[in-house]
Amino acid sequence: MNTSTFVDGRGWLYRFDPRAKILLMILLCVFFFLPITLVGLAVSVLLVIAVGWHNTGTRNMVSVLKSITPMLLFMLLFAPFNVRGGEVLLSIGSVTIITVEGAAQALRLACRFIGITYVCTLLFATTVMGELMLALRFWRLPYKAALVVTLSFSSIPFIAESFSQIGESHSLREAADEEKKNYIQRLKDLLPTLTSVLVVALRSIPNLAMSLEMRGLGRSETRSSYRSLDSYTHLFTDFVISITIVTVLWLIFKA
């Protein structure tokens, strides 16, 4: 199981301070909900996609858009039917199918959805997890919360590996053909695997707790860290850029 969301690249977003990047992400997500013109929203989303494409490459852009395509299609198919009032765009006899307002509403929702998805994905694609944690610490994420997240990330591969190994072991003991089983039987068969995986995971807790104690968890003096955000020397400038980008977009495209 791959838990890394980082995509290797050299664009300017990679050099942008992670602390400012978090601020920019939040501001852009808020911006997508502000009363702006539909054209403005579409242009802003296209700009975000263009920045993402320039920084993380075509493959990443395609994979992000591909992952949200079903939802987008669903949205574009059904959202227009919600708005019944306004100028009729399509009708069968006396029954109104789609109105101009309905189509505009569907497009707005789709643009907003793509924008939020892409902005969030870009943050995680252009920032390594260690730096993201430090940036969140800067934004007052408690130390213990950050520690829980990093410990979880280190436990995920072990539990995932145990899951597949135990699952394979149990399936080898199954006599019946997997394809002939119904859903209830398959769920029943899943129980021993889930139980074994959970026992394996729970058994690792005492050791993890002991190693945390050994490493001095709870000491009054702060711990040293290999990682730091000192290499990002333009924090103030990046903050100003983040706020300026969103303010300019808002001033240009406000409804």
Next chain:
Amino acid sequence: MQQNRNALKLAVTAVLTAVVVVFTMIIRIPTAKGYLNLCDVAICFIAFTFGPASSFIAAALGTALADLISGYAQWAPISFAVHGLEGLLIALIVRSKGDHEASFLRKIIAGIVCMATVSLGYFALSALFISTAAVAAAEIPGNLVQSAVGFILGLAVSSAVKRAYPPVSALSW
């Protein structure tokens, strides 16, 4: 002693969060808006076996992290709120003093609350922030099935784990 307890609490929360992430990611059935998964099995197991605090943190953080890792970052805040609340409510309902197990009635109520929280929570927050009520309503049946199956499996797994690994009772907080 307090320090030891803190280390144990952190370790329990971290491992349970990882369990929720793995259960969410390892079996996925794609749907129109995202995917159905086993996260409710893990959340219900934690709620039945551990306390409300660990259930809330592990469920909220685990599902949000799984969404971030899977490329569904826009769902992370919604999953955080909905599944966090789900874990907290189930744990509060089935919470009992001493070694007594929760009554059958409490389990039934917990199951209904689990299904209602997941389906209505996703419906309300998705309609409010991501799509419209009609689009969000289309996911209700899938969420109901996922949470119902998750609840039943979680309950079964919880009693099986308690029998297979009795020290688990010392880990709850």
